[in-house]
Amino acid sequence: MNAAAPVAGGTPGGRWASVAGGTAAGVAPGAAPSSSPGPKPAPGDRPAGERSCGWFRAAVFDLDGLLVDSEPLWHRAEIEIFGRYGVQLTSDLCRTTKGRFVGEVAQHWFDRFGWAGPSPGDVADEIVDRMADLLRSEVALKPGALEALRTCAGRGLRLALASSSSHRLIDAALRRHGLEGRFEAVCSAEDVGAGKPDPAVFLAAASALAVAPERCVVLEDSQAGVAAALAAGMACVQVPEERAGGEEERIGGAGRRAGAADAVLPSLDRLGAVLERVERAFLQRRGSSADGPGTSGGAG
Numbered sequence: 001m002n003a004a005a006p007v008a009g010g011t012p013g014g015r016w017a018s019v020a021g022g023t024a025a026g027v028a029p030g031a032a033p034s035s036s037p038g039p040k041p042a043p044g045d046r047p048a049g050e051r052s053c054g055w056f057r058a059a060v061f062d063l064d065g066l067l068v069d070s071e072p073l074w075h076r077a078e079i080e081i082f083g084r085y086g087v088q089l090t091s092d093l094c095r096t097t098k099g100r101f102v103g104e105v106a107q108h109w110f111d112r113f114g115w116a117g118p119s120p121g122d123v124a125d126e127i128v129d130r131m132a133d134l135l136r137s138e139v140a141l142k143p144g145a146l147e148a149l150r151t152c153a154g155r156g157l158r159l160a161l162a163s164s165s166s167h168r169l170i171d172a173a174l175r176r177h178g179l180e181g182r183f184e185a186v187c188s189a190e191d192v193g194a195g196k197p198d199p200a201v202f203l204a205a206a207s208a209l210a211v212a213p214e215r216c217v218v219l220e221d222s223q224a225g226v227a228a229a230l231a232a233g234m235a236c237v238q239v240p241e242e243r244a245g246g247e248e249e250r251i252g253g254a255g256r257r258a259g260a261a262d263a264v265l266p267s268l269d270r271l272g273a274v275l276e277r278v279e280r281a282f283l284q285r286r287g288s289s290a291d292g293p294g295t296s297g298g299a300g
Helices: 071-084 091-095 102-113 120-137 145-154 167-176 200-209 223-231 268-286
Strands: 058-061 158-163 185-188 216-220 235-238
Touching (some): 058 145, 058 200, 071 091, 071 120, 102 120, 120 167, 145 158, 158 167, 158 200, 167 185, 185 200, 200 216, 200 223, 216 223, 223 235, 235 268
Parallel strands (some): 058 158, 058 216, 158 185, 216 235
């Protein structure tokens, strides 16, 4: 679940927040490289230090469940707050509303169970307040998050963040881990009036960077986010929190089903080794090539 509230009249060209101090390099001064050894290269992998073929101009990162391990905190906040009003949720029930606005979630459970007292909107505000506290004090980075940011920045990609959460919660998570200066643009669904799977927040990120959507690669964990990225015409790498059917890694190929991401990775740790293969898979899906015609907005 995410905490943005739709903004009346919001459009993909609406307000977005550029993080103060953000740079195209996306690396905070003095940031130390990861000391943990990387995974064993697979056949066809490119060493992480080498540049990719250059089709992609920007990387657009999701936040919740992709860069930060916030989903268990969302579950805790929902179970705690809804429980005050007699709605007994479980983590499995919380997962059924993953990716939706917090206001929509409160209305969903009110319609199903009802309660006396505060309105669904007021309950949603309580959840946001609780989540802000948890993000400031507890949220951890996901494995490979910093390395993925360094990989993309090191290959000259411009960095943006696009989340269905509100700016208040985005800022709390970024500040906890000193990531405020990593992104040139930080976009929330509250800016555009629509959450994922609507593509508006991704299109707003591309517009903020002045990069054509087809020159962007999105990093996502949820299926709603994947659908939004594909609808925006972008490449998509999915790092699902829960992998179905034992699938560990897939990049393009005949096994890709309709509506699936261009690549599915077990962890962000793998991104640096396979980014060029992701580019090739995306270009094959588009029926184009890196030498083909570009888009006027995508020179970047």
